[in-house]
Amino acid sequence: MDTKKTGFNSKLIHSGAVEESMGSAVSPIYQTSTFKFEDADQGARRFQGKEGGYIYTRLGNPNLDDLATALTDLEEGYGAVVTSSGMAAVNDVYMALLGSGDHMISHNAVYGPSRGIMETFYPKYGVESTFIDCSDIENIKRSIKPNTRLLYLETPANPTLKLTDIEAASKLAHEHNILVCVDNTFCSPYLQKPLKLGADIVLHSMTKFINGHADIVGGAVIAKTKEILDKLVYVMKNVGFNMDPHQAWLTRRGLKTMAIRIERAQENAIKVAEFLESHPKVKWVLYPGLDSFPQKDLVEKQMAGPGAMMSFELKGGIVAGKQVMDHVKLALLAVSLGGIETLIQHPASMTHAVLGQKERMEAGISDGLVRLSVGIEDVEDIITDLDQALSFA
Ligand SMILES: Cc1ncc(COP(=O)(O)O)c(C=O)c1O
Numbered sequence: 001m002d003t004k005k006t007g008f009n010s011k012l013i014h015s016g017a018v019e020e021s022m023g024s025a026v027s028p029i030y031q032t033s034t035f036k037f038e039d040a041d042q043g044a045r046r047f048q049g050k051e052g053g054y055i056y057t058r059l060g061n062p063n064l065d066d067l068a069t070a071l072t073d074l075e076e077g078y079g080a081v082v083t084s085s086g087m088a089a090v091n092d093v094y095m096a097l098l099g100s101g102d103h104m105i106s107h108n109a110v111y112g113p114s115r116g117i118m119e120t121f122y123p124k125y126g127v128e129s130t131f132i133d134c135s136d137i138e139n140i141k142r143s144i145k146p147n148t149r150l151l152y153l154e155t156p157a158n159p160t161l162k163l164t165d166i167e168a169a170s171k172l173a174h175e176h177n178i179l180v181c182v183d184n185t186f187c188s189p190y191l192q193k194p195l196k197l198g199a200d201i202v203l204h205s206m207t208k209f210i211n212g213h214a215d216i217v218g219g220a221v222i223a224k225t226k227e228i229l230d231k232l233v234y235v236m237k238n239v240g241f242n243m244d245p246h247q248a249w250l251t252r253r254g255l256k257t258m259a260i261r262i263e264r265a266q267e268n269a270i271k272v273a274e275f276l277e278s279h280p281k282v283k284w285v286l287y288p289g290l291d292s293f294p295q296k297d298l299v300e301k302q303m304a305g306p307g308a309m310m311s312f313e314l315k316g317g318i319v320a321g322k323q324v325m326d327h328v329k330l331a332l333l334a335v336s337l338g339g340i341e342t343l344i345q346h347p348a349s350m351t352h353a354v355l356g357q358k359e360r361m362e363a364g365i366s367d368g369l370v371r372l373s374v375g376i377e378d379v380e381d382i383i384t385d386l387d388q389a390l391s392f393a
Contacts (some may be wrong), residue, residue: 017065063248067278077222088207088241089219096231100126104150107134154183160364170198208338211254265308271375314368320393330385337373
């Protein structure tokens, strides 16, 4: 069946590249490092690109192609690479598209290491960067230089949930021949399709909603054109960013239920956000599904739903944050997000504790900020758990 023509849910289940064998309903795992050739001529033809077929798993493997094909269909791109982690995907983009003398612009609250590695490691190779609040398109405009090659967005950003208008940012970037990459980890293609909104590249930490079961680490980059894809594939193969076949197989399995997982988590998240917003110990809640969300119009414009991620501020600051963390019973006190289990963390005492108070405030990480990834448990149990933990705040 041509899955390019089917609906999103059918693509989730049926899209892929592994040939069925022996009637198995599920694709087998090709857990092999290498592939044998029929004879010397076939080996030569494959190495010279005159014949398709596999050579060596770092260069290609059916399970990696299976997952990459499904992601390409879901994001409506030209092609994809799948990588050993989300950070491998980020670096695949940086290495493929930036070189000595180039400049890139990004949001100041992107995932920490996506910013950290650009500021500490890439300057060694002559790459410059500017991190600003991309939710204001004028800021992007002011930061463009003659050598700007890449606009790297993450929307919603983490954990401030600030949105960037992908369509407007892409239009501006393209007027200056700048490519646009969007980290779509928080939304998944179920809630947001950056390529359709004008971006050139989409990136995922598949560790999150795509796999959804907190049992693998993985990444993916989906390109709009062959030209971009070829550059991404070259780096993936030669730097060795590839996934392992078993990791790819597990991710492909997790992906099948992504839409119903997100629907359920989102349904829960709306109720949890309303509960938190009315709680006396909570100062404010940032969740794209609430009427109080400052960029409600942009949610309507570019997202198919508000998702399952939220942040809220405790009136009691750092001490209250730690108390809530110490008393949750159902929610797991853990970083990461997008799994079937509710995860909670307190950035000021955990992920962002290394930053000074001033730097944290600039990045929007206030003392009492709590980040919540709502899972698919019974919503009454999630709310009961938060309510009893909040009594210690
Ligand atoms: C938005 C975002 N992008 C990228 C990454 C990096 O992904 P990974 O941890 O799979 O390397 C993360 C990880 O938390 C993330 O939240």
